[in-house]
Amino acid sequence: MPFSDVVTRLRAAGCVFAEDEARMLLAAARTPAELDAMVVRRADGMPLEHVVGWAEFCGLRVAVDPGVFVPRRRTEFLARRAAALVPPGGVAVDLCCGSGAVGAVLAASAGRLDLHAADIDPAAVACARRNLAAAHVYEGDLFDPLPSALRGRVDVLVANVPYVPSGEVALLPPEARDHEPRTALDGGADGLRVARRVIAEAPSWLAPGGHLLFETSRRQLPDALRAAAEHGLRPEPAACDDLDATIVVAALA
Known part of the structure; x- marks a missing residue:
């Protein structure tokens, strides 16, 4: 799926930072099918960190599984x-x-x-x-x-x-x-x-x-x-x- 298509789908779902999220999803997906599934989950409202499996926190990449509290920037x-x-x-x-x-x-x-x-x-x-x-x-x-x-x-x-x-x-x-x-x-x-x-x-x-x-x-x-x-x-x-x-x-x- 092209970058522009991912951005369009995320923006339509209300994702404010659609371009940044699209880059993260494209980097995380190993196959086109996996990318499509990840975009669907994100568009359905799953936190981006749960979709890609990690969050950035104080410069560290922290694994975050679905259902686990996502560490906040604050x-x-x-x-x-x-x-x-x-x-x-x-x-x-x-x-x-x-x-x-x-x-x-x-x-x-x-x-x-x-x-x-x-x-x-x-x-x-x-x-x-x-x-x-x-x-x-x-x-x-x-x-x-x-x-x-x-x-x-x-x-x-x-x-x-x-x-x-x-x-x-x-x-x-x-x-x-x-x-x-x-x-x-x-x-x-x-x-x-x-x-x-x-x-x-x-x-x-x-x-x-x-x-x-x-x-x-x-x-x-x-x-x-x-x-x-x-x-x-x-x-x-x-x-x-x-x-x-x-x-x-x-x-x-």
């Missing part, structure tokens, strides 16, 4: 801030790891690193194990599957928690709403249900001087900071306007 801010805090040979944990994109940035940035990751979604765990071949990846709910030997030893705990309020999940773009697990999106009534659970347990896992980092929204930021302070952490907000990213960086007091 989360690059969280990943880079976390990577900057990992000491040489340190211990890092990537909770709600999804495909393992944040953990992959930590591993690429920190050199020697004892990296652990966990997610409740089996498909995400399978994907993360491919992206984090040198890490320990566990399936389970937040801290539950982590080895108890990590308690009090984690230098950086990063959690890309879901923070969309339950009542707003239906308002998400169809690509997210229809193709990503709700557990990766739904943050409860006010969007902070999972963040609060992480905050409550984080102090017992962090090493002296360790940090918890998690993503949130500007609207939720005051409550997120308050929750972290109530559990003995020293929270600071950080934001990146270019990526529309808001995070909390909380040190163990």
Whole structure:
């Protein structure tokens, strides 16, 4: 299928960046039949990353299987801030790891690193194990599957928690709403249900001087900071306007 035909079909389906997507599909397809099938899936609303099988994240190519949460550009801010805090040979944990994109940035940035990751979604765990071949990846709910030997030893705990309020999940773009697990999106009534659970347990896992980092929204930021302070952490907000990213960086007091 010629490039122009792919662009036309994608544009007709409402793809804003049809030319860029067409180039990615043409590069990924091994046969004309595979290209046609990929174009159909994308035109039907499947996320481009699921169609081609990968996402670019902080300059890395991260495998993303169908049904797995697609790493967002805004989360690059969280990943880079976390990577900057990992000491040489340190211990890092990537909770709600999804495909393992944040953990992959930590591993690429920190050199020697004892990296652990966990997610409740089996498909995400399978994907993360491919992206984090040198890490320990566990399936389970937040801290539950982590080895108890990590308690009090984690230098950086990063959690890309879901923070969309339950009542707003239906308002998400169809690509997210229809193709990503709700557990990766739904943050409860006010969007902070999972963040609060992480905050409550984080102090017992962090090493002296360790940090918890998690993503949130500007609207939720005051409550997120308050929750972290109530559990003995020293929270600071950080934001990146270019990526529309808001995070909390909380040190163990």
